Amino acid sequence: MPYRAPVDDYTFLFDHVVGLSQVVETDRFAEATGDVTTAILTEAGKLCEDIMAPLQRPGDLHPARLENGVVRTSPGYAEGYKAIAEGGWVGIAADPEYGGMGLPMTVTTAVNEMMSAACLSLQLAPLMTQGQIEALEHHASDDIKTLYLPKLISGEWAGTMNLTEPQAGSDVGALTSKAEDNGDGTYSVTGQKIYISWGDNDFTENVCHLVLARLPGAPAGTKGISLFLVPRNIPDEAGNPGVANSLKVVSLEHKMGLHGSPTCVMQYDGATGWMVGPEGGGMAAMFTMMNNARLGVGGQGVGAAEGAYQHALGYALDRKQGKTKGETGTIVDHADVRRMLMAMKADIFAARAIALSCAVAIDMTTATGDAEWKARAAFLTPIAKAFGTEVGMDVAHQGVQIHGGMGFVEETGAAQFSRDVRVTAIYEGTNGIQAMDLVARKMMDGGEAANRLLDEIEEHAEGAKAQFPDLADAVWQASESLREATDWLNAQGDLQDRFAGAVPYLKAFARVLGGHVHLKAAVADAGGAREKLARFYIQRLLPEHVGLLAHAQAGAGDLYALSVDELAA
Numbered sequence: 001m002p003y004r005a006p007v008d009d010y011t012f013l014f015d016h017v018v019g020l021s022q023v024v025e026t027d028r029f030a031e032a033t034g035d036v037t038t039a040i041l042t043e044a045g046k047l048c049e050d051i052m053a054p055l056q057r058p059g060d061l062h063p064a065r066l067e068n069g070v071v072r073t074s075p076g077y078a079e080g081y082k083a084i085a086e087g088g089w090v091g092i093a094a095d096p097e098y099g100g101m102g103l104p105m106t107v108t109t110a111v112n113e114m115m116s117a118a119c120l121s122l123q124l125a126p127l128m129t130q131g132q133i134e135a136l137e138h139h140a141s142d143d144i145k146t147l148y149l150p151k152l153i154s155g156e157w158a159g160t161m162n163l164t165e166p167q168a169g170s171d172v173g174a175l176t177s178k179a180e181d182n183g184d185g186t187y188s189v190t191g192q193k194i195y196i197s198w199g200d201n202d203f204t205e206n207v208c209h210l211v212l213a214r215l216p217g218a219p220a221g222t223k224g225i226s227l228f229l230v231p232r233n234i235p236d237e238a239g240n241p242g243v244a245n246s247l248k249v250v251s252l253e254h255k256m257g258l259h260g261s262p263t264c265v266m267q268y269d270g271a272t273g274w275m276v277g278p279e280g281g282g283m284a285a286m287f288t289m290m291n292n293a294r295l296g297v298g299g300q301g302v303g304a305a306e307g308a309y310q311h312a313l314g315y316a317l318d319r320k321q322g323k324t325k326g327e328t329g330t331i332v333d334h335a336d337v338r339r340m341l342m343a344m345k346a347d348i349f350a351a352r353a354i355a356l357s358c359a360v361a362i363d364m365t366t367a368t369g370d371a372e373w374k375a376r377a378a379f380l381t382p383i384a385k386a387f388g389t390e391v392g393m394d395v396a397h398q399g400v401q402i403h404g405g406m407g408f409v410e411e412t413g414a415a416q417f418s419r420d421v422r423v424t425a426i427y428e429g430t431n432g433i434q435a436m437d438l439v440a441r442k443m444m445d446g447g448e449a450a451n452r453l454l455d456e457i458e459e460h461a462e463g464a465k466a467q468f469p470d471l472a473d474a475v476w477q478a479s480e481s482l483r484e485a486t487d488w489l490n491a492q493g494d495l496q497d498r499f500a501g502a503v504p505y506l507k508a509f510a511r512v513l514g515g516h517v518h519l520k521a522a523v524a525d526a527g528g529a530r531e532k533l534a535r536f537y538i539q540r541l542l543p544e545h546v547g548l549l550a551h552a553q554a555g556a557g558d559l560y561a562l563s564v565d566e567l568a569a
C-alpha cells in the first residue's frame with residue numbers, strides 16, 4: 001500500500017487537541033492560519049507520497065558508499081533532496097530575513113514527520129540542517145549568519161552536528177577534539193568524530209559541520225567545550241564554496257538499518273573553523289540544535305510508525321488466511337490482528353499529539369518568551385523524543401508480526417521500517433538518557449512543570465465527565481497516580497533512586513498524556529471513529545501506567561541486588 005500523508009489527522013490535532021490557534025493568535029505566527037497550514041501540509045504530503053516514498057527501498061538496497069574519499073549517495077537521493085530543497089522544506093521554520101518560511105515548529109513537526117514516514121534515511125539530511133540553522137540563528141555572529149544562513153535555508157549547503165567521539169558518547173564532556181586560535185578570527189580544529197550523520201553527500205555544494213572541541217587550557221567536562229563552524233569548503237569572498245578544508249570522511253559505518261544515510265567517521269586535521277557562541281559556551285549553543293533535533297527524532301519515530309502501520313494494514317487487507325467472520329475475508333478480520341492494528345493506530349495518535357504539544361510549547365515560548373511555556377517545552381521534549389521513538393519501534397515490530405513470515409522476508413519492506421527506526425531510540429541522547437533528564441534536570445523546579453500538566457489533564461477530565469464518565473474518570477485517576485509518583489520521585493534525595501525508575505516513569509507520563517489527548521479527541525468527535533479509538537486506548541493501553549508506576553517507585557536497591565559475578569553466573 002503506497003504511503004498516504006495523514007493530513008486530516010494533523011489538522012484535527014491542530015484544531016481540537018493541541019491548540020494551534022493560540023500559536024496563530026501571536027504576532028510572531030499570525031500568518032500560519034488554518035488555510036495556510038492545510039495548504040502547506042497538502043503540498044508537503046504530495047512531495048512525501050510522490051517523490052520521497054519511492055526512495056525508501058532503493059536507499060536500503062543500495063546504501064551510501066565511500067569512493068576515493070567521496071560519499072556517493074543512494075540512487076534517486078540527489079533528486080529527492082533537490083525536491084525537498086526547492087520546496088523550501090529545509091527552511092520551513094527558519095527566519096524569513098534569511099529566506100526561511102518562518103512557520104511554527106508545530107507545522108514543521110508535522111511536515112518532518114511525513115518526510116520520515118516516506119523515507120527516514122533521506123529525511124535525516126534536512127533535519128540535521130534545520131537544527132544547524134536554528135543554532136546559528138541563536139548563537140552565531142551576524143557575519144556568519146549573513147553568509148551561511150541563506151545557503152543552508154535554501155538547501156544549497158547542508159549542515160551536520162559533530163559531538164560524538166569514540167570515548168565520548170552519552171558523556172559528551174569526555175570529548176578531546178581541540179581547537180587553537182589562529183589569531184585572525186579563525187580556529188584550527190583537530191580531532192576525530194564518529195557516527196556523523198550525513199557527514200558528506202554528493203548533492204549539496206558545501207557541507208557545514210558544527211563541531212564541539214576544546215581550546216587549550218579549557219576546564220575539563222562540558223564547561224570547557226566550545227562550538228565551531230567548520231565548512232567542507234571554505235567560502236571565498238563572494239560566498240562561493242572555495243578551497244577544500246583540512247577534513248575528510250575516513251569511513252562509513254555498516255549499520256543494521258538507515259542504509260541510505262551515510263554515517264561517517266570524520267577526521268579534522270587543523271581544519272579552519274569559526275567559533276559560534278562564546279568560549280566555553282559550546283554545549284549551550286549545541287543544545288539549541290539538540291533540542292530541535294530531539295523533537296525531530298521523536299517525530300521520526302512517529303513517522304516510521306505511520307509508514308509501518310500503513311504498510312501492515314495494506315498487507316492485512318490483502319492476505320487471506322483461515323476462516324474469518326468479518327467483512328473482508330482477510331486477516332484483518334482476526335481478533336489478534338485487529339488488536340495489533342488498533343494498538344498501533346491508537347499509539348501513533350498519542351505519540352503524534354505529544355510531539356505536536358511539545359512543538360506548540362516551543363512556538364509559544366518563541367512568540368511570547370513566557371517562562372511557563374518554556375518549562376513545558378523543556379519537560380515535554382524528552383517525553384516526545386523517547387515515547388515517539390518507542391512507539392516507532394513497537395509499531396514497526398508489530399508491522400513485521402502482521403506480515404507473518406513475509407515480515408521476516410526483506411522484499412515486503414516491513415522489516416526495513418523496524419531496522420531503520422531502531423536507531424532513533426539511540427541517537428540524540430539514548431532514551432535512557434532522556435528519561436534521566438526528565439527525572440533530574442526537568443524536575444529541578446520541584447515538579448512544578450509536571451504538576452501543571454497534571455492539573456490541566458484533570459481539569460479537562462472533570463469537564464468531560466458528564467459526557468464520558470468512564471473515560472474521563474480513568475484519565476483523572478491515572479493522572480492522580482502519576483502525581484503521587486512525581487511526588488515520590490521528587491522526595492528521593494539519592495538521584496540513583498530516581499534514575500532507577502526514570503524509563504518507566506517517562507513511559508507512564510506518556511501513557512497518561514496519551515489518555516488526555518485521546519479524551520480530547522473523543523469529546524471533539526463524539527460517536528465517531530476518534531471516540532472509538534479513544535475508548536480502545538483508555539480501556540486497554542492506559543492501564544499500563546499502573547505497572548509502570550510501581551516500577552518507577554521501586555528505587556535502585558534491587559537493581560544492584562545481584563553482584564556483577566552473579567549477573568554473569
Ligand SMILES: Cc1cc2nc3c(=O)[nH]c(=O)nc-3n(C[C@H](O)[C@H](O)[C@H](O)COP(=O)(O)OP(=O)(O)OC[C@H]3O[C@@H](n4cnc5c(N)ncnc54)[C@H](O)[C@@H]3O)c2cc1C
Pocket residue numbers: 161162163164168169170171194195196197198255258263423426427428429430431432433
Ligand atoms: C546511525 C547513527 C547516527 C548518529 N548520528 C550522530 C550525529 O550526527 N552526530 C553525533 O554527534 N552523534 C551521532 N550519533 C551518536 C549517538 O548520538 C550516540 O551513539 C549516542 O549518544 C550514544 O552514545 P554511545 O554510542 O557512545 O553509547 P554509550 O554512551 O556508550 O551508551 C551505551 C549504553 O549505556 C547507557 N548509558 C551511558 N551513560 C549512561 C549514564 N550516565 N547513565 C545511564 N545509562 C548510561 C546508554 O543509555 C546506552 O544504553 C549517531 C549514532 C548512530 C548509531
